[in-house]
Each structure stands twice: as structure tokens, then as C-alpha cells.
Amino acid sequence: MATQKKQLTKRIRRTPEEARALALESARRLLIAEGPDAITLQAVAADLGMSHTNLIHHFGSAGGLQSALMGEMVRELTSVLEKAVERFRAGEGSEQDFVDIVFEVFDKGGAGRLAAWIVLSGESDKLEPVGEVVRTYIRNVERGADDAHGDVHERITSASLLVTLAAFGDAVIGDSIGSMMGRERKAMRRIIAELLPMVLMPPKRGK
Amino acid sequence: MATQKKQLTKRIRRTPEEARALALESARRLLIAEGPDAITLQAVAADLGMSHTNLIHHFGSAGGLQSALMGEMVRELTSVLEKAVERFRAGEGSEQDFVDIVFEVFDKGGAGRLAAWIVLSGESDKLEPVGEVVRTYIRNVERGADDAHGDVHERITSASLLVTLAAFGDAVIGDSIGSMMGRERKAMRRIIAELLPMVLMPPKRGK
């Protein structure tokens, strides 16, 4: 029967949803600002002014918090991608617009650092929902495409690969690489946007 | 005067260089196989069958080991890049050969995971040596290039950006993305090699 010390500050009682939302928000800030290792129960709790045991109460464990964060960010990423792809298919934006949106979610949204973290910690399967979006996207575009330019499937997956990898790379090391080469940060986006038509509708080669 | 327990196994005495080399080798294996968090003094020591205090003796601290590993890998990366660039400039290989070499060092060499780790842990300045290589490369190529295709500097940095970011992205998340799209791993290399001439010698646009 251990006795408990007198309470110093007033408790703030939140709904479970709100508590979880606050924690995930804080964890994401930490991820983007200081990297994956900074996401500890203590750090998140301190950032929110609550005890770390409360986080365990809501997420079950430290791993639970990590998984929840990954899940949330993957959901957000897929959602943004879905909308961007839909707009592009409907002809409501230029290649540059599309590329910008993808680059933005990987960079500012933290999806790039998130993906790097997930892969580096050996949990690649957590990225599967993104794969699902990509696959249905490819299927949809194929249905609406004309067959004038050879293998439709190949062209579309090539373009997707190009944009995704470039956006990812740009988000994680674009800052370093850009400053090394003395180029402004947006350069990569322009290059990709200009190359996109070449991949989607390549000039006919020998056939 | 604490007494020390009897020695169980024979000590293996190495030269400092050999001990450091072994440790770095082991640390690199751990990085590639299990991610940055797996590189602990204990894990490396266990892998080598030595005590972790010995690693502290040779590297000063856990951070010292990390820095040494980063330094070594960055040196190797820059060296490989230098040679590849030199060969490509001398016309001794196709675009595909060049791209393959860069992709390979980022992937198998672990440079991709290394770079991601460095950036995620906020030590981007450790990548500066790579920047130096890239800059002298750009200067060299500019000197030998003909001026027929507009802004030489812009074209060359664009191509470098493209290859570097793509190789990095491919090394870190290429496996996941590739399997999501049901494409073989080498697809990205082919795409980049095909696009390279378009960036280096773009078809003239309106001028």
C-alpha cells in the first residue's frame, strides 16, 4: 500500500480520441524535427505535459504508439495521393501541379522521413496500404488510356516509380544534395515534371 | 583494489587498425541488416566476440564508432563515384553502365541506408565530402563540354540530381515500391539510363 504524493498540478481529462490525437501530433513533430529515435514515451509525454504512463494507457506500449503514428501517416499519404491522381487523371492540373503535390506530401507532410524510418527499422509491410492505392491507380489509368504508345502498363508504372522515388529522395536528402550542388530546392520538381511526358508518351524509337 | 575474475577464453590481440577495421565491418553489416538502432557497442562486440569496452578503447565512445562508420562509408562512396564519373567522361561506358554503378553503391554498398540514417539523425554535415566530389565533377565536365545545348551547368546538375536522388530512393524504398507495383528491381535503373540523354542533351524547345 504505497501512498501517493500530493498532486501538484490539476489534471486535464481528455477524451481518448483527443488524447491519442494530441500524442500522435506531438510524435510527428518529433519525428520530423529530431528523427525517429526522438519519439520516446518520455519525450512525447513531456511535450504534452502529461505522464508517460498515460501514453501506455492509450497505446498499450511504445511500439503501439509508433505503429499508430505510422498507420496515421500512411493513411494520410494514401489519401493525398489518391486525390492528386484523381485530379491529374481528370485533366484538372498540369504535370507540374501533380508533381508538386506528391513532392509536398513527402517533404512537408513528413512522409519521406516516415518511409525511411519504416524501411530502416524493418517494417516495410506497414507500407502496404500505399501499395494498394498505387495499384488501383495504375489499373484505373490503364482502363482510360489509349493504346497508341506501346505497352501502357509499363509506361504508367515507370512514371509512378519515377515520381515516387524522386519525391522520396528529395524529401529525405534533397536539402543536402541541393545545397551541395548549389541548386534551389525546387529544381528537382521541375526536372521531373518535364520528364514525365517523355515517360508517359515516349518519342517512338526503332520498332 | 577490486580483484578481477579469472579469464575464460584466450585474448586475441590485434593491431589497432585491424581491430577498428573489424569493428567497422561488423557495424556496417548490422546497419544494412537491421538498421541504425542495431549498431550498439554491445551488439558489435558480441558479433566480434570481444568486450564492448574494447570498442570504447578504440573509438572513444559509441558516437565515435558511429562517426567512424559514417566517415568510412562516405569516403568509399565518394571514391566509387569519382571513378564512375571518370569512366563515363572518358567514354568508357554507356549511360546504363554509369547508372548501374551509382545505383549499386547506394544499394549493396549501403550508402543509401547510410545517407538516410545520417540525415534522419540530423548530421547532414557529415555528407559534405560527397558534395565536394560532386562539385569538382561538375566543374570538370563543364570544361570539356561543347556549348551547343544551352546552359551547360544547368543540364549537368540536373542530371546529377536525377541520378543521385533516384539511386538513393531506389536503395532505400526501391524494394517496397517495386514489389507494390509488381516490377522487377532493375526497372528504375533502365528508366534513368534512358532519360539521362534527354536531360543532358534535351531536344531543343522553343527558343
Add this chain to the structure above:
DNA sequence: ATTCTTATTGAGATTGTTGTCAATAGTGGC
């Protein structure tokens, strides 16, 4: 052999993180 250097080791001390457990205090329902 003897000495000297230093690579190597075991034993704690320390710290940070995760996790358990019982006690406490908001909040809504009665």
C-alpha cells in the same frame, strides 16, 4: 628473462526507456 607498452577485459556506476501497479481525480449518469 625482464620490462614496457597497450590491447583487452570484468566489475560496477549511471542514465534513459519501457513497463507494472495501485492510488487518485475528473466526468457523466443516476
Add this chain to the structure above:
DNA sequence: GCCACTATTGACAACAATCTCAATAAGAAT
């Protein structure tokens, strides 16, 4: 007001990682 539910907390245990320190042993030099 009273009660049940549970979000929240403090105390403490368990563990892993880093690091200090003195002791030890391998190899070279003399």
C-alpha cells in the same frame, strides 16, 4: 449528492546501453 467508470498520475521495478576504472595479458623491445 452519490456512484461507477476510466483517464491520469507517482512510485518503483526491470532492462539495456554507455562509460569509468583498475586489473590483466599479449607482444615487442631491450
